[in-house]
Amino acid sequence: MSPHVAIVTDSTASVPQPAMERHGIVAVPLTVVLGDQALEEGTEISARSLAAALQKRRPVTTSRPSPETFAAVYQRAAEAGASGIVSLHLSSELSGTYDAAVVAAKDAPVPVRVVDTGMIAMALGFCALAAAETAGVGGTLDESVAAAEKRAAGTTAYFYVDTLDFLRRGGRIGAAQALLGSALAVKPLLRLDGGRIEPLEKVRTASRAIARLEEIAVERAGTSRVDVAVHHLAAPERAAALAERLWERVPGLVDLHVSEVGAVIGAHTGPGLLGAVISPR
Structure with missing residues (x-):
């Protein structure tokens, strides 16, 4: 060896x-704790089964x-x-x-x-x-x-969620608490900043929010050589469409990854998540 x-x-x-x-x-x-079951991410629980549990309002927590x-x-x-x-x-x-x-x-x-x-x-x-x-x-x-x-x-991550409710329940939204008062009236765009999930913009409709997510990703990528990832939870059509547009619009794109997030991230974001990760080479 x-x-x-x-x-x-x-x-x-x-x-x-x-x-x-x-x-x-x-x-x-x-680990994802679903009811009274502790399940290892990736082997014992899939993102799809997690999304189904969330849609049924079953209690879900995670652990290190x-x-x-x-x-x-x-x-x-x-x-x-x-x-x-x-x-x-x-x-x-x-x-x-x-x-x-x-x-x-x-x-x-x-x-x-x-x-x-x-x-x-x-x-x-x-x-x-x-x-x-x-x-x-x-x-x-x-x-x-x-x-x-x-x-x-150099890496940045932006994402759209249909609702802040799952992030609020899991205590993962930090300063995004400020958005809660109008959560029902807006579709939030968030970013990973300083290791925390922070509010980025508030947009009135889902279609406008996703269009804005695309614009932000394109602006951040610029013309340099970058790798890009598009993530989703129970929203494969949204992810495929965003990935196709980014492929067309980001001139320096080297590798493009499209994937559904794992059950742990999904437990805190909920179904409908759409994310874009921009990582310069």
Whole structure:
């Protein structure tokens, strides 16, 4: 076994499975609690079944992986020949996942650099891919971390939700609380800012909000080389249409990923979510 830097992330990253396998990235699952059932994201509950539960108003919560889960992943990576591990996770403002990874890293058999990317979904996924690509060409632990941090610094995520109710219930909206008073009269556009979900604009109709989301994504991408991800929950037609328009309108677009978010993100956004992640190369 030749020494290498292993890349670990979590299941909110939304990295396509072929890319995960190609780069050897390991995703530690978060848990969705549906009624009295605790289900691992990605293996025991799908986004589609989660959306159906939300539409039926069933109680849904989420929880982080345990430090013991991370410790086992780090141990397996070391046994597979890793000389170091970069562990990249969703914003600590949104989850305790980063904290659990930090606890486990203290007793890991090889050096582990735990990074709070401040991101989520493919905004996190692009960071994991950047680290994996650097490690794959012989990059050191520090170089792989730097590649991920550089990606995080340039990446932005914007999204539309049909209602703020799910974000409010989960306590994930931060300053977006200011929108609640008029939530029934507007369709909110949000952004990930400083690791938190913050209000961006208030638009009167869903069609106008989605059109505005497209404009914002195009403006942010500019003419530089960028990767783009379009996310949705139970809105595949919306996502496909937005992806097609971005492909036509973003001249420097390199890779375009279209995917349904996982059950953990979906639990806090609700069906109808449409998101755009812009990540300069």
